[in-house]
Amino acid sequence: MKNLISENFVLALIALLPALIIFMHKYKSSRDTFKIKTLDFLTVLFNDKDNLAHKFAVEETFYRNIKIILDYKTITLFLSLDNPTKALQLYKKSSNYLKVKDGKLAYKKIYTYSFIRILVKFLKPISNVFFYFIFGFISIFLTIIAYEKITFNDIFQNELVMPDMFFWILCYILSLFFVVIALMFLFDSRNIKYANELLPMLNRNVSKKFYY
Numbered sequence: 001m002k003n004l005i006s007e008n009f010v011l012a013l014i015a016l017l018p019a020l021i022i023f024m025h026k027y028k029s030s031r032d033t034f035k036i037k038t039l040d041f042l043t044v045l046f047n048d049k050d051n052l053a054h055k056f057a058v059e060e061t062f063y064r065n066i067k068i069i070l071d072y073k074t075i076t077l078f079l080s081l082d083n084p085t086k087a088l089q090l091y092k093k094s095s096n097y098l099k100v101k102d103g104k105l106a107y108k109k110i111y112t113y114s115f116i117r118i119l120v121k122f123l124k125p126i127s128n129v130f131f132y133f134i135f136g137f138i139s140i141f142l143t144i145i146a147y148e149k150i151t152f153n154d155i156f157q158n159e160l161v162m163p164d165m166f167f168w169i170l171c172y173i174l175s176l177f178f179v180v181i182a183l184m185f186l187f188d189s190r191n192i193k194y195a196n197e198l199l200p201m202l203n204r205n206v207s208k209k210f211y212y
Helices: 002-045 052-066 074-079 084-092 114-147 152-156 164-188 192-211
Strands: 098-101 105-106
Touching: 052 074, 074 084, 074 105, 074 114, 084 192, 098 192, 114 164, 114 192
Parallel strands: none
Antiparallel strands: 098 105
16 A cells, blocks of 8 residues: 555656646746846946946846846947847856956857867757756655655654654655756756857957947
């Protein structure tokens, strides 16, 4: 009977996973919409470029709402593009491969080699899926261990000792922790391919300014 309940519990846990994935996707979409509205606000701030308070407000808005740390000069470069929203989304997905210096973006030293960029581009999605299943398996394994140790019937019937209760709580906390990590890997959209797309956009804009 206990094994049957355990199997049903695990099946219910697996059945809830798609709903959790859909929730995370909708949450991410709502955040992206908010970021686009924030960009509209930044465009208004740029009407007074010589005001130091406005420059600070622009940098602070980026940090608080878009979660991107950039200096005013680099922000100006982004907002001067034909499609600043797309450029910032590309940067958000590739910032860990880039460095910012004096208002310019470039690859970090290790990614300046084209063969490394190609390797990272194709291995990143594979590694995300791999770690998603690894941490997901660990989470399910801990859940099974906890449920085999103590069932919910044991809790309601008060047939528990403190060490068992502590072990049960610890397993479920760790299980939830590994679920979160697994979902982070599943929804990790960062990839160097976005940096490959972003840098030519910035270079074209800089060249255009220099020409005129």
